[in-house]
Amino acid sequence: xxxxxxxxxxxxxxxxxxxxxxxxxxxxxxxxxxxxxxxxxxxxxxxxxxxxxxxxxxxxxxxxxxxxxxxxxxxxxxxxxxxxxxxxxxxxxxxxxxxxxxxxxxxxxxxxxxxxxxxxxxxxxxxxxxxxxxxxxxxxxxxxxxxxxxxxxxxxxxxxxxxxxxxxxxxxxxxxxxxxxxxxxxxxxxxxxxxxxxxxxxxxxxxxxxxxxxxxxxxxxxxxxxxxxxxxxxxxxxxxxxxxxxxxxxxxxxxxxxxxxxxxxxxxxxxx
Amino acid sequence: xxxxxxxxxxxxxxxxxxxxxxxxxxxxxxxxxxxxxxxxxxxxxxxxxxxxxxxxxxxxxxxxxxxxxxxxxxxxxxxxxxxxxxxxxxxxxxxxxxxxxxxxxxxxxxxxxxxxxxxxxxxxxxxxxxxxxxxxxxxxxxxxxxxxxxxxxxxxxxxxxxxxxxxxxxxxxxxxxxxxxxxxxxxxxxxxxxxxxxxxxxxxxxxxxxxxxxxxxxxxxxxxxxxxxxxxxxxxxxxxxxxxxxxxxxxxxxxxxxxxxxxxxxxxxxxx
Numbered sequence: 001x002x003x004x005x006x007x008x009x010x011x012x013x014x015x016x017x018x019x020x021x022x023x024x025x026x027x028x029x030x031x032x033x034x035x036x037x038x039x040x041x042x043x044x045x046x047x048x049x050x051x052x053x054x055x056x057x058x059x060x061x062x063x064x065x066x067x068x069x070x071x072x073x074x075x076x077x078x079x080x081x082x083x084x085x086x087x088x089x090x091x092x093x094x095x096x097x098x099x100x101x102x103x104x105x106x107x108x109x110x111x112x113x114x115x116x117x118x119x120x121x122x123x124x125x126x127x128x129x130x131x132x133x134x135x136x137x138x139x140x141x142x143x144x145x146x147x148x149x150x151x152x153x154x155x156x157x158x159x160x161x162x163x164x165x166x167x168x169x170x171x172x173x174x175x176x177x178x179x180x181x182x183x184x185x186x187x188x189x190x191x192x193x194x195x196x197x198x199x200x201x202x203x204x205x206x207x208x209x210x211x212x213x214x215x216x217x218x219x220x221x222x223x224x225x226x227x228x229x230x231x232x233x234x235x236x237x238x239x240x241x242x243x244x245x246x247x248x249x250x251x252x253x254x255x256x257x258x259x260x261x262x263x264x265x266x267x268x269x270x271x272x
Numbered sequence: 273x274x275x276x277x278x279x280x281x282x283x284x285x286x287x288x289x290x291x292x293x294x295x296x297x298x299x300x301x302x303x304x305x306x307x308x309x310x311x312x313x314x315x316x317x318x319x320x321x322x323x324x325x326x327x328x329x330x331x332x333x334x335x336x337x338x339x340x341x342x343x344x345x346x347x348x349x350x351x352x353x354x355x356x357x358x359x360x361x362x363x364x365x366x367x368x369x370x371x372x373x374x375x376x377x378x379x380x381x382x383x384x385x386x387x388x389x390x391x392x393x394x395x396x397x398x399x400x401x402x403x404x405x406x407x408x409x410x411x412x413x414x415x416x417x418x419x420x421x422x423x424x425x426x427x428x429x430x431x432x433x434x435x436x437x438x439x440x441x442x443x444x445x446x447x448x449x450x451x452x453x454x455x456x457x458x459x460x461x462x463x464x465x466x467x468x469x470x471x472x473x474x475x476x477x478x479x480x481x482x483x484x485x486x487x488x489x490x491x492x493x494x495x496x497x498x499x500x501x502x503x504x505x506x507x508x509x510x511x512x513x514x515x516x517x518x519x520x521x522x523x524x525x526x527x528x529x530x531x532x533x534x535x536x537x538x539x540x541x542x543x544x
Contacts, residue, residue, distance in 0.1 A: 259528035
């Protein structure tokens with residue numbers, strides 16, 4: 001059972017995992033280097049614990065101690081009880097969800113391990129916005145994607161904002177980084193996957209015609225908001241498909257495009 | 273041609289349209305009451321002008337004057353040129369897009385007018401988050417929805433954040449408010465629409481089986497994140513359909529669910 005420790009000094013070193021949470025650049029460097037990530041909110045903290053992440057500590061405002069009692073009772077890590085004001089001083093923001101946990105990262109699987117068993121994977125190129133990464137993971141979990149592969153410059157799925165937007169789906173959907181981009185896409189193809197690139201280009205095949213749901217193993221390549229997939233990634237793909245769109249509209253948000261593509265690849269639709 | 277007026281006093285009353293943009297509650301009351309909304313960023317401002325909204329004024333930092341020269345030349349409204357720092361003082365935030373316009377609202381069409389010509393409409397109940405409203409409009413524009421109808425408690429599509437997330441789609445997709453909820457859904461049905469309610473409920477018909485793309489006129493009912501559609505709205509619907517989801521995942525984000533549903537209703541898929 002966890003030890004409950006009341007802290008009233010914002011500079012107490014035991015709270016250092018929670019310091020300056022709004023400094024994106026600082027946290028982006030610090031968290032992977034220290035093998036740390038932050039889970040925020042009761043639901044997300046519970047999911048992190050349930051999916052086997054090890055807790056370094058929790059930081060709760062007093063009213064959350066009762067709500068999280070069962071988690072606390074099973075926790076072999078300290079729980080710091082702090083006032084609402086202190087939480088704000090330490091983190092730099094208004095912690096309206098009141099429950100934070102500092103968790104230990106696991107080592108990521110390699111892509112080969114994931115590709116050996118998956119049938120539907122999303123491959124993200126340069127999706128460097130934490131909200132978009134979280135949204136893609138949430139939809140991937142809901143719509144039956146088996147895994148996510150990330151180009152080296154994608155945002156961190158375990159960054160606080162990604163975790164929150166994903167509603168904890170980043171804990172459930174296996175993911176790996178491809179180190180050599182786009183060269184490592186060859187590894188995906190060699191594992192039996194058809195590489196299907198999503199693009200708004202007018203000469204791409206409508207996804208309804210391409211019918212990726214019929215393929216035994218599909219890797220859906222999704223690019224960043226705005227620029228889309230790079231020319232190199234498009235060249236590396238087996239097919240270029242597009243979501244049919246209305247005249248004059250350039251594109252969907254990457255989260256919306258991912259949801260539609262995941263649905264299309266998951267679903268054997270009734271005849272139209 | 274617009275008059276260029278340099279202002280260096282943050283309390284200059286000519287800038288009052290732009291004051292305290294980060295005070296959501298204040299702006300939520302003030303903007304509809306004054307028939308005002310704010311467009312932010314070059315692309316969004318251009319779309320607002322192109323789609324026929326009248327400009328009350330623009331507020332630009334000096335470097336945007338050249339980029340927006342063609343808009344300024346055609347504008348019968350004052351353009352206030354302010355320093356980056358002054359823009360921040362007035363609005364309360366770091367205006368990194370550098371171009372703001374105060375626009376005049378148009379009177380909304382009534383639902384009857386929209387329903388007379390539309391074939392696919394989205395009906396939102398209690399979607400009170402500006403980001404979600406913006407995301408729904410962006411997907412609606414891209415995926416061929418003809419219009420959006422809003423329950424009385426939905427967030428304002430012309431609030432700055434909705435406009436921005438929609439990428440200006442709120443200017444292109446006609447929308448109306450249903451005043452008497454859910455009673456006015458009868459008006460939608462009377463106009464020849466089948467009311468299709470989206471719900472994660474396990475006993476709803478999978479959307480692939482329901483095949484809403486075959487219906488001549490479809491109104492897709494979408495509820496808020498979390499609670500989903502109210503029992504009253506579900507009762508008012510002709511069909512309850514669900515997006516097939518993986519075990520153990522409760523739901524998609526409302527923006528993702530909307531994108532999938534709009535795609536499903538727009539698309540006559542190839543046989544699976």
